[in-house]
Amino acid sequence: MMDLFYQSGYDVVHCDDEADVYVVNSCTVTSSGDKKARQALRRFKRANPDAVVALTGCFPQAFPDVDKQIPEADVITGSYNRAGIVSAVRRALETGERVIEITPHKKGESFEKMAVKKFSERTRAFVKIEDGCDRYCTYCIIPKARGPVRSKQMAELREELRDLAANGYKEVVLVGINLSSYGRDLENTRLIDAVRLACSVDGIERVRLGSLEPELLTGEDIQTLASLPKFCPQFHLSLQSGCDATLKRMNRHYDSAEYLRIVQDIRTAFDNPSITTDIMVGFPGETEEEFAQSLAFAERVGLAKAHVFPYSVREGTAAARMPQLGGEVKQQRAAEMARLTDRTRRAFLETQLGRTEEVLFETEQDGYYHGYTKNYTPVLVKSEEALCGQIKCVKIESIVEEKCLGKLL
Structure with a gap:
């Protein structure tokens, strides 16, 4: 969905920054997920009353009468038609009217055609x-x-x-x-x-x-x-x-x-x-x-x-x-x-101690590079060489809290 907004000419900013549009993609596995979605919507509306605040995802899909519970949401869509989020937001921006589009699931529906070519700051x-x-x-x-x-x-x-x-x-x-x-x-x-x-x-x-x-x-x-x-x-x-x-x-x-x-x-x-x-x-x-x-x-x-x-x-x-x-x-x-x-x-x-494993490095902090082995063991390595995005052989030597500390070979 973020990619769709990029493609439509929107700039995507951090949720703590002021924005014209806020999108909350909700989870409804637990009732606490619903509560967090409501809290986020209300926080964003308080921060910028003139912004369009959109609720999408599983919460409204599972409970389509959610529009009566959350008047702060200017746009409400579900998890089925995610590709329609941009047009729903645009309509709310242009008309100032509330847009509610929750498409029911149906037997035999096909996989929604959505793809991502690039993820921000990920390897x-x-x-x-x-x-x-x-x-x-x-x-x-x-x-x-x-x-x-x-x-x-x-x-x-x-x-x-x-x-x-x-x-x-x-x-x-x-x-x-x-x-x-x-x-x-x-x-x-x-x-x-x-x-x-x-x-x-x-x-x-x-x-x-x-x-x-x-x-x-x-x-x-x-x-x-x-x-x-x-x-x-x-x-x-x-x-x-x-x-x-x-x-x-x-x-x-x-x-x-x-x-x-x-x-x-x-x-x-x-x-x-x-x-x-x-x-x-x-x-x-x-x-x-x-x-x-x-x-x-x-x-x-x-x-x-x-x-x-x-x-x-x-x-x-x-x-x-x-x-x-x-x-x-x-x-x-x-x-x-x-x-x-x-x-x-x-x-x-x-x-894992004493093993030599290939590690794909993802992030760096204070000269330590953090990555994962193929079996998803987290590994830290001290290096002056830039390692992010690279796969390197590492000998695992010790354990530091929940991670392994290794030596670059």
Whole structure:
């Protein structure tokens, strides 16, 4: 969307600067996301009452009556027709009237044609290839907010990847709402085909995947990925819980045994892979015993990193109607799970000591360059040579807080 505004002649400024137009691209995974969107809209309107303030994204798509709740929004659009944001804003600027355009999702809709050739101040490019989800986890509003599964055509993907390579990007991350479902709406196309295509583009030296639904990753896929030299062996496999009873109430489509088997297949196929995940605690009905099972499973997997968060009630989902746990219990469990995954994180970083790895450097501060290995281990290197945007061999020597310190070879 930022690119669309650039192409239409707008200058894009920092959100703390005065502007003629403010755009809030909302998330509605949790109710706190809705609250933050409302707060941002009100802050921008107070800062510049004459500006056009636009709300877009998942919040209005999932809850289309939001216009009655937020009079500060001069423009309201959803997550479906993102390409229409510029014309909606222009109409509000020209007429002074409120513009509300929330296009409902419909069965059989196609992937919206949007591409980015350049990202500001990044060495990695994020390439969205899939949208929508039909998994209907009981805690999740995303199927309502993002609609059915739809995929970017391979020809469009090839063109976008070539443009990114021409603009100097060495690494691309293929992402989607339910990335593992990529290609299900296309003929004879699957996620593995998109990965092969990305790895074949000259100039792209690394290919990484976003979050994956674990049970959709087959043993054959894992072997194929391991045969691609450009593929980065970092797998973000969404776990949510290590307890089978909790997973069933969540309507997840795997159990802990299947998850562990997939992790073991990855570790057999790849040298030095990393497994990262998301873990939810305090889901409705989660007993002390179930939480203990989840803790034990997280430790057994040996996660390189985990995003741990307490369950948050999301209006409009099945889980919102289930018996809820108290906030204090959820916070205590989140803290305990975070302590455990911090230990597994430290243990993973210790396995990287002494290794020589290729690092793509992204930023610099106080003479230290920060980058990532192929398995997404963060590495700091002291250097007088400018390293941003370069891939260099580094020997990892020590651990400093959550990062590794290395020596440039």
